[in-house]
Amino acid sequence: QQQVKQSPQSLIVQKGGISIINCAYENTAFDYFPWYQQFPGKGPALLIAIRPDVSEKKEGRFTISFNKSAKQFSLHIMDSQPGDSATYFCAAKGNFGNEKLTFGTGTRLTIIP
Amino acid sequence: EAEVAQSPRYKITEKSQAVAFWCDPISGHATLYWYRQILGQGPELLVQFQDESVVDDSQLPKDRFSAERLKGVDSTLKIQPAELGDSAMYLCASSQDRVETQYFGPGTRLLVL
Numbered sequence: 001q002q003q004v005k006q007s008p009q010s011l012i013v014q015k016g017g018i019s020i021i022n023c024a025y026e027n028t029a030f031d032y033f034p035w036y037q038q039f040p041g042k043g044p045a046l047l048i049a050i051r052p053d054v055s056e057k058k059e060g061r062f063t064i065s066f067n068k069s070a071k072q073f074s075l076h077i078m079d080s081q082p083g084d085s086a087t088y089f090c091a092a093k094g095n096f097g098n099e100k101l102t103f104g105t106g107t108r109l110t111i112i113p
Numbered sequence: 114e115a116e117v118a119q120s121p122r123y124k125i126t127e128k129s130q131a132v133a134f135w136c137d138p139i140s141g142h143a144t145l146y147w148y149r150q151i152l153g154q155g156p157e158l159l160v161q162f163q164d165e166s167v168v169d170d171s172q173l174p175k176d177r178f179s180a181e182r183l184k185g186v187d188s189t190l191k192i193q194p195a196e197l198g199d200s201a202m203y204l205c206a207s208s209q210d211r212v213e214t215q216y217f218g219p220g221t222r223l224l225v226l
Contacts, residue, residue: 004155006155034213036217042219042220043117044217045217046214046216089155089156091155093213099168101215103157105154106153106154
């Protein structure tokens with residue numbers, strides 16, 4: 001059962017534009033929502049994470065928007081750069097006793113000049 | 114900066130053979146995870162260790178997969194016998210006790226022929 005749905009599967013954005021990736025979850029017990037960035041041949045690296053008690057978190061050009069009632073969260077990359085071209089995964093983790101990360105299916109982002 | 118080490122980086126084997134992957138987590142990280150990532154999908158947890166104890170192996174195909182972390186430091190994941198469907202990236206991650214952030218290694222890419 002896929003508990004975290006991610007879209008789109010692939011995304012092409014012009015340099016300087018805004019990249020937006022969306023995720024939806026089903027399990028209301030999830031309480032930690034990270035985004036990971038993965039380059040080809042590398043393991044995923046944590047980019048930014050949010051808890052459901054806040055609606056937005058910003059770190060540099062990366063922002064997570066969180067809608068608890070809709071059970072949705074999204075990653076916004078402002079001023080997208082070619083170096084941002086990678087695969088992005090959203091994930092969700094439950095609280096104590098259900099701590100494994102459940103990942104989305106990934107979005108392949110390509111930033112074109 | 115401390116990193117999770119994995120070896121080998123690539124492994125080609127024939128079906129029915131045995132394969133083993135090794136992971137050395139970041140020093141001091143009590144929790145160690147093995148994930149399997151099929152091409153085009155997000156990582157899926159196979160097994161989670163807390164020190165030397167298995168916390169979650171519900172998704173580990175125990176008829177052919179085994180994992181151990183004997184001294185609570187490095188870990189080995191074994192597949193015997195390998196099947197064609199086992200071709201994937203095997204990722205190891207570690208985290209500090211009670212801290213959500215998971216740090217991933219570069220992975221071992223397995224190809225079963």
